[in-house]
Amino acid sequence: MSLWIDSLLAVLAVFLAVRCLLAPTLPQCVFxxxxxxxxxxxxxxRLGAVDVxxxxxxxxxxxxxxxxxxxxxxxxxxxxxxxxxxxxSRVSQGLVGAGVLVFLVVAIEAVWRVPNGGxxxxxxxxxxxxxxxxxxxxxxxxxxxxxxxxxxxxVVLMALLALFATGGREYFCRPVVRAVDPxxxxxxxxxxxxxFLVGAFLLYLGKTEPGGAFQAAVLWGAGGILLHLGGWPxxxxxxxxxxxxxxxxxxxxxLLLGFLFMAGGGAxxxxxxxxxxxxxxxxxxxxxxSIAAALTAIFAYFNGMxxxxxxxxxxxxx
Amino acid sequence: xxxxxxxxxxxxxxxxxxxxxLVSLFFRxxxxxxxxxxxxxxxxxxxxxxxxxVARKGTVIHLLGGWAPPLGxxxxxxxxxxxxxxxxxxxxxVISLYAWWYFxxxxxxxxxxxxxxxLWLFLWAGLNGLFLSNDLFNLFVTIEVVGICAVALAVLSxxxxxxxxxxxxxxxxxxxxxxxxxxVALLYGSTGTLDITLLGAALTPGPATTFALIVMTLGLMxxxxxxxxxFWLPPAHAAALPxxxxxxxxxxxxxxxxxxxxxxxxxxxxxxxxxxxQLIGVAGAVxxxxxxxxxxxxxxxxxxxxxxxxxxxGYLLMVFPLIVLAPGVAAESAxxxxxxxxxxxxxxxxxxxxxxxxxxxxxxxxxxxxHDRKSSLRDLVARLPMTAMAIAVAGVSLIGxxxxxxxxxxxxxxxxxxxxxxxxxxxxxxxxxxxxxGYVFMxxxxxxxxxxAGQPVRPVPKALQVCALVLAIGSFxxxxxxDHIIQFLESTAPFATGVETYPEGGRHGxx
Numbered sequence: 001m002s003l004w005i006d007s008l009l010a011v012l013a014v015f016l017a018v019r020c021l022l023a024p025t026l027p028q029c030v031f032x033x034x035x036x037x038x039x040x041x042x043x044x045x046r047l048g049a050v051d052v053x054x055x056x057x058x059x060x061x062x063x064x065x066x067x068x069x070x071x072x073x074x075x076x077x078x079x080x081x082x083x084x085x086x087x088x089s090r091v092s093q094g095l096v097g098a099g100v101l102v103f104l105v106v107a108i109e110a111v112w113r114v115p116n117g118g119x120x121x122x123x124x125x126x127x128x129x130x131x132x133x134x135x136x137x138x139x140x141x142x143x144x145x146x147x148x149x150x151x152x153x154x155v156v157l158m159a160l161l162a163l164f165a166t167g168g169r170e171y172f173c174r175p176v177v178r179a180v181d182p183x184x185x186x187x188x189x190x191x192x193x194x195x196f197l198v199g200a201f202l203l204y205l206g207k208t209e210p211g212g213a214f215q216a217a218v219l220w221g222a223g224g225i226l227l228h229l230g231g232w233p234x235x236x237x238x239x240x241x242x243x244x245x246x247x248x249x250x251x252x253x254x255l256l257l258g259f260l261f262m263a264g265g266g267a268x269x270x271x272x273x274x275x276x277x278x279x280x281x282x283x284x285x286x287x288x289x290s291i292a293a294a295l296t297a298i299f300a301y302f303n304g305m306x307x308x309x310x311x312x313x314x315x316x317x318x
Numbered sequence: 319x320x321x322x323x324x325x326x327x328x329x330x331x332x333x334x335x336x337x338x339x340l341v342s343l344f345f346r347x348x349x350x351x352x353x354x355x356x357x358x359x360x361x362x363x364x365x366x367x368x369x370x371x372v373a374r375k376g377t378v379i380h381l382l383g384g385w386a387p388p389l390g391x392x393x394x395x396x397x398x399x400x401x402x403x404x405x406x407x408x409x410x411x412v413i414s415l416y417a418w419w420y421f422x423x424x425x426x427x428x429x430x431x432x433x434x435x436x437l438w439l440f441l442w443a444g445l446n447g448l449f450l451s452n453d454l455f456n457l458f459v460t461i462e463v464v465g466i467c468a469v470a471l472a473v474l475s476x477x478x479x480x481x482x483x484x485x486x487x488x489x490x491x492x493x494x495x496x497x498x499x500x501x502v503a504l505l506y507g508s509t510g511t512l513d514i515t516l517l518g519a520a521l522t523p524g525p526a527t528t529f530a531l532i533v534m535t536l537g538l539m540x541x542x543x544x545x546x547x548x549f550w551l552p553p554a555h556a557a558a559l560p561x562x563x564x565x566x567x568x569x570x571x572x573x574x575x576x577x578x579x580x581x582x583x584x585x586x587x588x589x590x591x592x593x594x595x596q597l598i599g600v601a602g603a604v605x606x607x608x609x610x611x612x613x614x615x616x617x618x619x620x621x622x623x624x625x626x627x628x629x630x631x632g633y634l635l636m637v638f639p640l641i642v643l644a645p646g647v648a649a650e651s652a653x654x655x656x657x658x659x660x661x662x663x664x665x666x667x668x669x670x671x672x673x674x675x676x677x678x679x680x681x682x683x684x685x686x687x688x689h690d691r692k693s694s695l696r697d698l699v700a701r702l703p704m705t706a707m708a709i710a711v712a713g714v715s716l717i718g719x720x721x722x723x724x725x726x727x728x729x730x731x732x733x734x735x736x737x738x739x740x741x742x743x744x745x746x747x748x749x750x751x752x753x754x755x756g757y758v759f760m761x762x763x764x765x766x767x768x769x770x771a772g773q774p775v776r777p778v779p780k781a782l783q784v785c786a787l788v789l790a791i792g793s794f795x796x797x798x799x800x801d802h803i804i805q806f807l808e809s810t811a812p813f814a815t816g817v818e819t820y821p822e823g824g825r826h827g828x829x
Contacts (some may be wrong), residue, residue: 110529118511162470
């Protein structure tokens with residue numbers, strides 16, 4: 001039975017990926033991408049990596065999907081400016097296809113022949129008592145390799161700055177006021193606290209079970225995006241200093257804590273065992289908050305981009 | 319590796335620029351520039367005690383989180399990393415001063431030029447982290463940091479051309495990162511470790527290792543803009559703002575070259591063949607000739623300089639065929655390894671100084687005349703004497719005339735080529751120099767030619783011109799401490815180490 005499910009998922013993932021690449025119109029492409037993301041999430045769950053499955057479903061299918069649909073709306077509006085570029089010739093298409101095929105065959109062969117190196121699973125489990133948490137994935141992310149996680153939290157912030165750079169402005173526009181369905185507004189009001197609680201639960205769960213900062217952040221970010229769409233642009237209309245504090249809290253506090261313990265004679269990100277559990281929870285909470293803020297900011301910024309003439313919340317005068 | 323002396327300075331090299339970048343975000347234009355400049359100068363200053371520490375104690379390390387590899391991540395500051403960090407500190411410091419004056423002058427109200435400072439400090443931290451990292455996955459994270467900040471900086475001017483070039487740059491960078499990451503996954507699967515030192519000892523030859531070598535090398539070659547994967551570089555570097563072009567060309571592309579050098583000498587020894595080294599050398603030789611020829615054909619100064627980067631990066635690749643030894647040659651008997659490594663390090667430094675200076679000068683010409691077409695160079699000697707001087711001095715270093723850093727690098731490269739009897743690389747080195755002389759002398763000829771009448775010259779702050787000239791002169795001054803630098807580098811591997819290869823069917827035989 002499980003073999004059937006696994007084979008079905010494997011075939012479905014490849015099929016959806018190919019269909020997505022070959023889809024003739026952009027909307028089809030986007031929705032196939034959704035379906036592909038969800039299939040991948042299921043595959044991760046089948047592989048026993050529930051944390052990755054949640055992250056895949058929430059970020060790749062959920063958050064990216066929302067951004068893509070938002071972009072799609074802008075595309076359909078400016079359709080009149082011209083349809084696509086010139087298509088590559090059949091010969092070059094064939095050559096690229098053949099090249100990709102050869103690459104895939106060689107890659108699969110190489111992956112097939114990977115000798116079993118054992119990995120670090122046993123070592124990570126052995127050191128759990130010294131890490132301050134009870135779940136090996138959380139121990140890897142926030143203690144053994146916290147330096148990588150710290151830089152990755154920073155990458156989310158840098159992505160937002162990169163978006164500011166491409167958009168040519170560093171402030172958020174008032175969202176285009178559309179008639180919002182009163183029922184929708186009620187549903188959003190109902191959902192926001194639920195999303196917040198489920199996010200907090202996932203965050204706390206990370207101590208012992210699959211879950212953690214990135215998963216919680218996506219749920220909180222979803223809450224922020226829903227509020228924005230419902231006509232309460234909470235994040236975008238915040239005072240700039242508060243907004244910056246939210247965006248930098250995770251990355252900054254992580255580093256501050258690292259510097260503090262380094263001043264005490266330890267290494268960067270070395271936590272004393274007695275406080276490690278608590279410190280990791282605080283660091284995770286702030287990181288989740290910052291990532292959620294960055295995700296909301298990315299959406300709010302995109303959403304404001306479609307209305308070029310919209311007035312800013314904070315004028316850019318210096 | 320874990321019993322080496324530890325030093326907190328190593329972690330500060332990454333932490334300090336990030337702390338300044340985060341603080342700078344809270345300020346508007348003026349305060350942000352001040353915090354940014356302070357952070358830049360602080361990061362430059364930090365490099366000196368770090369290098370002194372290495373000179374005194376040898377390689378120093380930092381165990382992040384207190385965990386030793388393979389579980390944790392190890393940062394190691396050895397002489398090679400110290401030289402790269404020092405070069406970044408000096409060139410980056412002068413570019414920061416230039417940027418300070420440049421953005422004051424521009425003062426584009428409501429624009430995004432204030433984003434320069436946090437992005438540049440994040441980028442700098444990423445580069446320092448890259449030079450220090452001894453962990454394959456952590457290297458991936460650092461190239462992500464460097465890549466995303468570099469793309470963001472490249473589009474900062476907001477012009478359509480820079481956005482299109484920036485998108486291309488982004489796609490190339492992502493493709494490169496994915497190739498690299500795929501290889502990392504294969505290596506971790508085969509050996510169960512990500513630490514470079516442990517990996518080098520544990521890796522066995524086989525199809526998975528060979529495939530990882532190929533995808534990681536290709537991925538890093540895209541990011542280093544190696545021929546024929548250099549297509550993204552000229553438009554992206556030419557369309558960016560002057561301080562950004564300078565740091566992209568002088569510093570960013572050197573980061574992935576550094577990883578390539580480390581991987582080939584410290585990890586992939588078991589899987590490399592003599593032919594692989596020759597192949598990458600061919601890519602380098604073609605890049606030198608093709609890039610220089612393209613530079614000669616351009617009619618905008620910034621495009622000339624950007625294409626020249628493709629060529630100068632080619633010289634770096636020509637070091638690989640010298641380092642990967644022919645089957646049967648023992649590393650102990652290969653006396654050309656030291657000149658070859660010296661050539662690589664000096665080419666990185668000389669190009670860093672000279673190219674940064676060149677792009678900064680191009681920026682000055684755009685401020686003064688409003689464009690950078692060839693005609694803008696006319697009568698430069700009378701109009702902007704200091705900038706003309708900077709271009710001449712930097713150009714001499716790019717050509718490789720004595721006594722510049724560029725000369726020293728190319729001379730060492732030729733020495734290595736002849737000592738290893740791989741004379742077939744020599745024509746490319748010399749041909750590249752002749753073509754480079756072609757476009758540099760063309761620029762200088764125009765600089766002495768009379769100007770077209772009626773072209774007004776806007777005033778340019780003296781400070782900008784001084785920055786460009788200082789970097790140009792720097793590309794000569796680096797030769798003075800050459801003895802000390804080489805001695806410093808020779809105290810530890812991987813400097814002057816070679817990769818021994820075996821005839822097919824020996825230790826190497828696939829399958």
